Structure formats: structure tokens, C-alpha cells
Amino acid sequence: MQLDINSGSHGSMTGRLLEEIEKICLTEQPNRLMIYGDTNSTLAGALTASKRHIPVAHIEAELCSFNMRMPEEINRILTDQVSDILFCPTDTAVKNLNNEGFANKPVQVLNVGDVMQNSSMFFAERAVKGEALNHVPAINFIVATLHRAENTDDPVRLKAIVDALNYIHKNILPVVLPLHPRTQKVVKSLGLTLEMLVLEPVGYLEMIWLLKHCSAVVSDSGGVQKEAFFFKNPCITMIDQIEWV
Structure with missing residues (x-):
């Protein structure tokens, strides 16, 4: 339900x-x-x-x-x-x-x-690149997520993160950002420009595919941080403290 x-x-x-x-x-x-x-x-x-x-x-x-x-x-x-x-x-x-x-x-x-690891490994074998990911490269891209209040509620911090992701996208590797609705509202209210590949929120299988096939992860999610580890991808974690050590 x-x-x-x-x-x-x-x-x-x-x-x-x-x-x-x-x-x-x-x-x-x-x-x-x-x-x-x-x-x-x-x-x-x-x-x-x-x-x-x-x-x-x-x-x-x-x-x-x-x-x-x-x-x-x-x-x-x-x-x-x-x-x-x-x-x-x-x-x-x-x-x-x-x-x-x-x-x-x-x-x-x-x-x-960790039941989350069991789930990630199980569904990684079933995850396919669906229609929602049509514009995502097959390899050599970075997955980003951004939703934590300590980032989205601080305009200076949020602008710094957006500027960094824009720079990475233009100069290093394409950045794929499934955008949280609340983050989208804040970004719009601050007049920030997202110069990267922005997606609507994706489903679990699509997210698993992204994390399995990307080159690196930039995230403020503890769960995404773990999944990056499961798939042996480097992760920059954009929060000051995390439950997973």
C-alpha cells in the first residue's frame, strides 16, 4: 500500500x-x-x-x-x-x-x-537500462544525489555543491542527477542552474543500474553511499557525519 x-x-x-x-x-x-x-x-x-x-x-x-x-x-x-x-x-x-x-x-x-546488501546484489542481476535512462551514457559517468536538509537548506552550501557538479560535468565526466522534488524547488527558488544531466526521480531498479555502471558517486545519502561500496565504486559523501563508518 x-x-x-x-x-x-x-x-x-x-x-x-x-x-x-x-x-x-x-x-x-x-x-x-x-x-x-x-x-x-x-x-x-x-x-x-x-x-x-x-x-x-x-x-x-x-x-x-x-x-x-x-x-x-x-x-x-x-x-x-x-x-x-x-x-x-x-x-x-x-x-x-x-x-x-x-x-x-x-x-x-x-x-x-545488512539486508540492503542482499537486496542490492539480488536486483543488480535484474536491473536493466530502462526508458528513463535513455540519455545516460553506457559507461564513464558520475551518479549524484542531493536531498539532505543540511545541504538543501543552506543556500551557500547548496550553491557550492551545484557549482562543483556543474564543473565536473563540463570538465571531467558527465554527471547524472536524479533530482529529488524538494531539492528541485529549492534550486529553482535560489535561481541556480543545473548544467548536468538531470533526471526525474528514478525507480529502484534504474538506480541500481546507475550505481552498478557508473564510474563514481557523489551523494549525501547514506544508502547510496553503501550501494556505491557494494558495487566497488568510489564515493564522495557530501555530509559531515554518517551512520555508516
């Missing part, structure tokens, strides 16, 4: 998600809610389930940045606190939970490895 809740503020998105997820829980009466990551939908699912006394299992638990200015950090901390099964992708994540006292709580902490 697609709730189609996006492009709002953190408060409005989380509030709407709480309302819609609760409707689903009341209709479906699940035995457990399994949630993934550290997004606003992750937090909304955890809060909804815990208030309805539905057990919560959290995948990618305890990937902390120790930076409370990051919305993802707040989402992660609160989600872990109301979950009774915590699926960790790394030894570091298990250690972080133990340091926060979870070893003494009535919860299961399990190191199950």
Missing part, C-alpha cells in the same frame, strides 16, 4: 503518517510491525504500533551518528526505544545498543548483517 505522503515538513509528514498507519493497523490487526531505517515513516510506524500495543521489530537498529541535529538520529533513537526486536547490520551497531543499556532491557538484539 502506497500512502503517498511526501514533500511536507517533518511535523506535517510525521503527523499524517501516524494517522494513516493507524488506520491500516486498525483494519489489518497485525501481530507485529516490522520497520526499516530511520525515516519519518519509520518513527511514525514505531509510535503508532507502540500506542496500539503492537510489538515492533526494527531493521537497521542503532546506526547512530551521535548528532542530535540530524532528524534521522532522533527517529532512530525513539524507534529503538519502543522496539522489542532490534535487527543490527554490524557489530558496531550491537555495541552501540549495549552502551545505551539495551543489554539490560527485555529486548532481543540480533546481528543479522
Whole structure:
């Protein structure tokens, strides 16, 4: 089921998600809610389930940045606190939970490895260059993504990133940028010009194809940073702190 809740503020998105997820829980009466990551939908699912006394299992638990200015950090901390099964992708994540006292709580902490890697490797064999990628070179290009608030909400920082990507596109290798709708609005409002190959947001299979066939990645996404690593591509990560170390 697609709730189609996006492009709002953190408060409005989380509030709407709480309302819609609760409707689903009341209709479906699940035995457990399994949630993934550290997004606003992750937090909304955890809060909804815990208030309805539905057990919560959290995948990618305890990937902390120790930076409370990051919305993802707040989402992660609160989600872990109301979950009774915590699926960790790394030894570091298990250690972080133990340091926060979870070893003494009535919860299961399990190191199950990274399901995102499993997914990337599985679908990489099925990803094809679809119609959305018609204008993308077959090889020798750079994939960029740009959506984090610390970049898009800082006009000076955003302009510096856009200028750098424009320079790379004109002087080094073509830059392919699937553009996040919120970023697009900010770029337009600031009068910035994107002199690169800008795409509408692409689907998962198209993104996997791009990451598998590119020469390098420039991104502020923790997930894209990981996928670049999975496909053995160099990645410049455009954020000051990241959960994946």
C-alpha cells in the first residue's frame, strides 16, 4: 500500500503518517510491525504500533551518528526505544545498543548483517537500462544525489555543491542527477542552474543500474553511499557525519 505522503515538513509528514498507519493497523490487526531505517515513516510506524500495543521489530537498529541535529538520529533513537526486536547490520551497531543499556532491557538484539546488501546484489542481476535512462551514457559517468536538509537548506552550501557538479560535468565526466522534488524547488527558488544531466526521480531498479555502471558517486545519502561500496565504486559523501563508518 502506497500512502503517498511526501514533500511536507517533518511535523506535517510525521503527523499524517501516524494517522494513516493507524488506520491500516486498525483494519489489518497485525501481530507485529516490522520497520526499516530511520525515516519519518519509520518513527511514525514505531509510535503508532507502540500506542496500539503492537510489538515492533526494527531493521537497521542503532546506526547512530551521535548528532542530535540530524532528524534521522532522533527517529532512530525513539524507534529503538519502543522496539522489542532490534535487527543490527554490524557489530558496531550491537555495541552501540549495549552502551545505551539495551543489554539490560527485555529486548532481543540480533546481528543479522545488512539486508540492503542482499537486496542490492539480488536486483543488480535484474536491473536493466530502462526508458528513463535513455540519455545516460553506457559507461564513464558520475551518479549524484542531493536531498539532505543540511545541504538543501543552506543556500551557500547548496550553491557550492551545484557549482562543483556543474564543473565536473563540463570538465571531467558527465554527471547524472536524479533530482529529488524538494531539492528541485529549492534550486529553482535560489535561481541556480543545473548544467548536468538531470533526471526525474528514478525507480529502484534504474538506480541500481546507475550505481552498478557508473564510474563514481557523489551523494549525501547514506544508502547510496553503501550501494556505491557494494558495487566497488568510489564515493564522495557530501555530509559531515554518517551512520555508516
